[in-house]
Amino acid sequence: MHQFRAAVEKGDMAAVEALLAEDVVFSSPVVFKPYPGKAITAAILRGVVRVFEDFRYVREIADPGGRDHALVFEARVGDKQITGCDFLHFDEDGLIDDFMVMVRPLSAAQALAAAMGAQFDRIEREAAEAGGA
Numbered sequence: 001m002h003q004f005r006a007a008v009e010k011g012d013m014a015a016v017e018a019l020l021a022e023d024v025v026f027s028s029p030v031v032f033k034p035y036p037g038k039a040i041t042a043a044i045l046r047g048v049v050r051v052f053e054d055f056r057y058v059r060e061i062a063d064p065g066g067r068d069h070a071l072v073f074e075a076r077v078g079d080k081q082i083t084g085c086d087f088l089h090f091d092e093d094g095l096i097d098d099f100m101v102m103v104r105p106l107s108a109a110q111a112l113a114a115a116m117g118a119q120f121d122r123i124e125r126e127a128a129e130a131g132g133a
Contacts, residue, residue: 002069004088004096005057013049017042021095029084029103030113039130041099046126047119051077051112066090077115082108 007015017038026041027034035041049055052075059072071086084103091097103109116123 002060002062002071004069005060005071008055009057011049013042013046016045019096020099021091021093021097024095024097024099027098027100028116029101030109030116037127040123040127042130043123043126044116047116047123050119051115052082053077077108077111080108080111082112 004016004019007013007019020038020041022038023036024038024041025034025036026044028044035044055073055075057071057073061070061072063069067090069086069088069090071088073084073086075082075084082103083105084101087098087100087102088096089098103112
């Protein structure tokens with residue numbers, strides 16, 4: 001099992017953050033513009049932890065070269081079941097430099113957008129406190 005997956009499944013957000021490159025780019029499933037930087041990405045991921053319920057990875061797909069991983073997950077946002085995938089690319093130092101999330105169905109993506117929108121003032125504050133917003 002990949003160390004990112006293990007950290008997420010343990011709820012160890014410090015370990016998750018340690019796996020992010022300083023120049024990581026996070027692409028949200030519900031926002032067009034990507035978010036560049038470790039501080040905002042870590043803050044978004046902490047927000048997701050607060051929003052998702054019953055989160056679990058159900059499958060891992062790895063590139064034989066080891067730099068690309070797809071982690072399929074299931075969770076709940078309120079009363080909506082959501083299925084998604086974290087697409088991770090690792091740089092030469094083994095840190096995540098590209099993190100893209102896709103989710104389905106549309107009703108669950110809309111619930112996620114609303115729930116994360118409600119978190120975003122806190123997310124921006126956390127990122128600013130970490131020095132990266």
